Amino acid sequence: MQVIIMHSRLTQAKSVTLSSKHLISFLLVFFVVSVLCAVALMSVTARLAANDSKLAKALMPESLMPGGVATVTTNDKYLKENLAAMAAKLGEMQAQLIRLDALGERVQGLAGVKPEEFNFKEPPGRGGVEVPVIKPDLSLNDFQQSLDVMARDVGYRSDYLNVVESKLMSFKLQAKLLPTVVPVNVGYNASTFGRRIDPFSGRTAFHEGLDFSAPTGTPIVAAAGGVVIAAEYHPEFGNMLEIDHGGDMMTRYAHASRLYAKVGDIVKRGQRIADIGSTGRSTGAHLHFEVRIKGIPQNPHKFLNAGNEGADVSKIAALVK
Numbered sequence: 001m002q003v004i005i006m007h008s009r010l011t012q013a014k015s016v017t018l019s020s021k022h023l024i025s026f027l028l029v030f031f032v033v034s035v036l037c038a039v040a041l042m043s044v045t046a047r048l049a050a051n052d053s054k055l056a057k058a059l060m061p062e063s064l065m066p067g068g069v070a071t072v073t074t075n076d077k078y079l080k081e082n083l084a085a086m087a088a089k090l091g092e093m094q095a096q097l098i099r100l101d102a103l104g105e106r107v108q109g110l111a112g113v114k115p116e117e118f119n120f121k122e123p124p125g126r127g128g129v130e131v132p133v134i135k136p137d138l139s140l141n142d143f144q145q146s147l148d149v150m151a152r153d154v155g156y157r158s159d160y161l162n163v164v165e166s167k168l169m170s171f172k173l174q175a176k177l178l179p180t181v182v183p184v185n186v187g188y189n190a191s192t193f194g195r196r197i198d199p200f201s202g203r204t205a206f207h208e209g210l211d212f213s214a215p216t217g218t219p220i221v222a223a224a225g226g227v228v229i230a231a232e233y234h235p236e237f238g239n240m241l242e243i244d245h246g247g248d249m250m251t252r253y254a255h256a257s258r259l260y261a262k263v264g265d266i267v268k269r270g271q272r273i274a275d276i277g278s279t280g281r282s283t284g285a286h287l288h289f290e291v292r293i294k295g296i297p298q299n300p301h302k303f304l305n306a307g308n309e310g311a312d313v314s315k316i317a318a319l320v321k
Contacts, residue, residue, distance in 0.1 A: 082140055089147055096154045103161045107168060177245045179223030179303045181269050183253060183289050184212040184276065190286055193299040199283050208297035209252065209290035216257050216285040218276040221269075223251050223289070223303070228265045228273075237288065238280025241273055247293075254288035255279050 191211035198205040222243060229250070230242035237254035241261060244250050257277025261267055278285045291298045 079140070082144065086144060086147060089151060093147075093151050093154060096151070096158060100154065100158050100161065103158065103165065107161055107165045177224050177226060177247070177249070178306075179245065179249075179251050179291050179300065180306050181221065181223045182304055183220050183223050184214055184218060184287050185221075186214050186218055189213075193297075193301060200281065209254075209288050210300050211286050211288055212276075213284070213286040214276050216275070216277050218285075219272045220253055220256060220274040220276060220287055222267045222271050222273050223269065223291075223300075225269045226251075226267060228261045228263055228267060231259050231262050234280060236281040238282060239274070239277065240280075243267060243273075248295075250292045252288075252290040252292070254290075255282045255286060257285075 189210055190213035191207055193207060193210055195204060196207045197203070224243075224245050226243040226245040228241065229244045230240065232240060234240045234254070237252070239256040239259055240252065240254045241256065241259050242250055242252050253274055255277055256274035257279065258275040259273070260275075261273045267273055276285055276287050282288075289300055291300045291303060
């Protein structure tokens with residue numbers, strides 16, 4: 001092949017003859033240079049990929065990356081996905097713990113536990129000697145499983161505290177309906193519950209309540225909350241008032257000089273319902289107080305003592321059943 005070279009600086013055209021050997025030599029040199037450039041580019045890319053996986057992805061596809069770089073990139077992606085999932089799980093657990101703290105404080109109040117004895121907002125004290133454990137570090141899967149178990153345990157404890165709160169609330173409401181408040185703040189117990197000598201006949205008789213002696217006009221308060229079912233004059237009890245507390249329990253207040261409640265009224269514990277007097281079959285000013293369950297007279301002392309001594313009302317509630 002003959003190549004003619006022409007230029008303004010040349011006085012005449014020149015010709016160069018290229019043989020097949022020249023062409024083969026030129027192509028061979030071009031191929032070698034291209035290969036060397038490709039190898040250099042891949043080397044530079046691999047070094048950058050070791051420091052920045054994002055840059056590695058931008059410079060060359062994962063299929064062309066060295067084995068180590070491709071593995072690091074895949075692990076990095078897997079790690080980020082799992083961290084995102086665990087972060088979401090952690091957020092759920094934090095919300096559950098906040099709810100659990102609030103629930104614990106409510107249960108604490110219902111149970112009568114003082115904040116200084118047990119504080120839900122402060123972490124418990126911990127310590128002890130550090131004993132190394134010969135065990136490999138937790139893997140990502142192990143940590144994920146531990147997180148799932150903890151979340152499940154938090155849910156179980158929340159359900160348990162809900163049940164305890166419901167039970168304590170039931171006891172609390174039931175306790176408010178138990179006659180544990182002394183109906184007369186002044187005076188003294190003039191006659192106890194049980195067998196005694198009748199003051200009128202002189203014979204042995206069964207006294208179905210307690211007698212509280214006090215001056216006429218002394219306030220009488222409801223021993224517990226309930227509904228007034230009787231407010232009338234009785235031949236033996238005089239001015240009498242009866243309150244239904246639910247659960248087949250009723251209290252009776254007799255010999256009053258004046259009644260302040262009427263049938264159908266809803267009264268609260270400690271509310272003034274009458275004044276002491278000496279009406280009906282009575283030898284003097286006093287209150288005859290009875291507690292009946294299913295019509296059977298009960299000793300009022302076991303209820304009043306629970307209120308005075310701060311006893312566990314759940315035990316008294318068990319006596320009602």
